[in-house]
Amino acid sequence: MISSLGDLRRTHYSKEVNPDLNGEEVLIMGWTHEIRDLGGIIFVLLRDRDGIVQVTAPSKKIEKELFEDLRKIKKESIIAVRGNVQESPKAPNGVEVLPTSLIVLNESKQPLPLDPTEKVRAEIDTRLDSRFLDLRKPAVSSIFKIKSRMLHSVRVFLEENGYLEVNTPKLVASATEGGTELFPITYFEREAFLGQSPQLYKQTMMSAGFDKVYEIAPIFRAEEHDTLRHLNEVISIDMESSFMSHEDVMDVLEKMVVQSISDVKKHCAADLEVLDIDLEIPEIPFKRLDYDDVIDMVNAQGVPLEHGEDLSRAAEKALGEMMEGYYFITGWPTEIKPFYVMADEETPEKSYAFDLMYKDLEISSGAMREHRYDILVEKIKSKGLNPESFERYLAAFDYGMPPHAGWGVGAERFNMTITGLNNIRETVLFPRDRRRLTP
Missing domain, CATH: 2.40.50.140 (Nucleic acid-binding proteins)
Known part of the structure; x- marks a missing residue:
């Protein structure tokens, strides 16, 4: 030897x-x-x-x-x-x-914590505890090769369509949406938070005249969910566009989804074969469902849901049984959307907000934003928030903010739709949920 x-x-x-x-x-x-x-x-x-x-x-x-x-x-x-x-x-x-x-x-130590040949299957917690071994499995590594290609394709698509990549802070002084689902940290002598969204910074870039921006970066949500579709740290694909409506950015979103899936199908044939996936390229435009119609549809399936409520998990499941592939839900009630979402000018109780769904899974949300200073201040107050807490954000609206719209896509959820996975933890190298902070 x-x-x-x-x-x-x-x-x-x-x-x-x-x-x-x-x-x-x-x-x-x-x-x-x-x-x-x-x-x-x-x-x-x-x-x-x-x-x-x-x-x-x-x-x-x-x-x-x-x-x-x-x-x-x-x-x-x-x-x-x-x-x-x-x-x-x-x-x-x-x-x-x-x-x-x-x-x-x-030389490798024996015995192994799990079997990379998968002749002996291991539970998800065992796999995550020894993730370095789990990732050696061809079926597991294929997930991340596909995810890498998907993110590459997203970047190429956005760059080719005139979007500039930006990097916004992940240490912030206050909530993006005024919620309580934040991770507080000690920032020298004061309190700060991990960013739950780049939303306010994206909008500031519109005031700065950047016109079209995107960011692919981590976001943090201190949600106490313990489900197969929620994590506390995920990668968000965010974009914002000036002088565009919610309909315009919906068009951008569906085209990006189709191009990414086409790119994965073309370049990841071996990995799709390992996962036994026959990937279909969706047709555009995606179907649009109005929120009011969604309420009627799920109620007809025996799932009680009142107008003005967000979709419950039961409602999402019922909707997923009726819908195939990707589709939008539009016309959401203004009262359940964040303060920066613009209300429909003809029907103020409805908003210019939308969600992109895949069967029963929400993978994106977006909207046309409220760009008028006075109205934005009133909307902040209506949510029980103090405009003074958003002073620096609001300043961008007082000196010439163009109309704008945008969206955010959960990269892991998008990857779930491509790979057919049911557990979001399998789409993250080292997932972070309520119970897991290592490895």
């Missing part, structure tokens, strides 16, 4: 080891996914970021010392194997590697 890495450099990832390399020498590196010792022949499945390649070691064709070293490898140890590629229709990618040398770069 070679004792040191020396000047060795990986020549190929697993997916690059294919029949085109038949007869060539390669150096592959990764984790020992599985070992099958059949006496006269040893099969080692080496796993890297891109997949699995089979190392085949017949005792009669390789050196005795190398054969014995292969036999001693422990699962999930890090190894480097140099060898020659030969076609093998039954092996992954249709090839196998006949080893000529082996380096054990790091």
